[in-house]
Amino acid sequence: MRGIEQSSWRTPAAYLYTLGLDEVSLAWEYLRRNASYQATWFKAATRSNLSAAGPWGLRYLEDPRLDARRAEPLWYPFPCSSVSITRPADTGYGVSFQFWRIPGEKSLVHDGLRLQLTTRDSPGVKRAVLAADLSTDEPYAYSVLGGNNLAARCHAVNEFEVFYHAKRPNSPRHHRPTRAALTHMRILQAFDGARSGASHRDVAVAMHGSNIVRKHWTPDSELRAQIRYLLRRGNALA
Numbered sequence: 001m002r003g004i005e006q007s008s009w010r011t012p013a014a015y016l017y018t019l020g021l022d023e024v025s026l027a028w029e030y031l032r033r034n035a036s037y038q039a040t041w042f043k044a045a046t047r048s049n050l051s052a053a054g055p056w057g058l059r060y061l062e063d064p065r066l067d068a069r070r071a072e073p074l075w076y077p078f079p080c081s082s083v084s085i086t087r088p089a090d091t092g093y094g095v096s097f098q099f100w101r102i103p104g105e106k107s108l109v110h111d112g113l114r115l116q117l118t119t120r121d122s123p124g125v126k127r128a129v130l131a132a133d134l135s136t137d138e139p140y141a142y143s144v145l146g147g148n149n150l151a152a153r154c155h156a157v158n159e160f161e162v163f164y165h166a167k168r169p170n171s172p173r174h175h176r177p178t179r180a181a182l183t184h185m186r187i188l189q190a191f192d193g194a195r196s197g198a199s200h201r202d203v204a205v206a207m208h209g210s211n212i213v214r215k216h217w218t219p220d221s222e223l224r225a226q227i228r229y230l231l232r233r234g235n236a237l238a
Contacts, residue, residue: 009192010206019177025068032064080152086131088141097140191234
């Protein structure tokens with residue numbers, strides 16, 4: 001993986017951050033590992049090369065060396081989990097928008113038309129697209145596009161509204177990772193290991209320890225089958 005640091009693939013702790021990623025952030029983790037995307041990034045003259053970014057579902061190319069904690073890919077079209085916040089037609093609407101009320105660590109990226117907000121908090125990641133004329137302390141409303149994803153977009157609005165108005169606890173809550181999240185973490189580790197030239201057995205040792213591998217590794221063992229499955233999924237998703 002040209003230009004992407006892989007020296008830490010043997011350390012499972014290096015992948016713990018992926019347990020808190022949503023589907024959109026996971027999509028970036030796989031895309032940045034795609035060899036063709038990496039080649040596109042390194043060959044592109046500018047980040048704003050729209051003709052190069054479009055086939056990857058992006059408005060602009062994002063640096064594949066940045067993981068989901070630092071990268072801010074601008075997906076196009078916007079994911080269903082991104083809510084659109086705008087000024088209401090009825091400016092007499094009584095609820096005002098308070099940017100700093102939004103919990104979590106916030107980042108803003110301008111795509112030339114509007115602001116994309118990403119906020120990371122203990123329950124996960126929330127995304128919003130802010131209209132250019134939206135100001136703090138002014139009324140706000142949600143704009144929802146129709147179509148096949150209407151239900152998913154409405155669900156995202158409801159989740160964001162609950163997130164926006166929720167009272168935050170003094171201490172962060174710890175959420176047990178889902179089985180799917182653990183699987184993605186292992187897929188990414190296995191994928192990085194294989195792309196670094198490690199054997200299937202080396203990948204298994206990094207994940208489970210040398211003692212377990214010594215006891216259970218055989219040509220047709222369940223452990224080896226698990227590594228093969230993780231690598232197949234990693235290649236398919238990337």
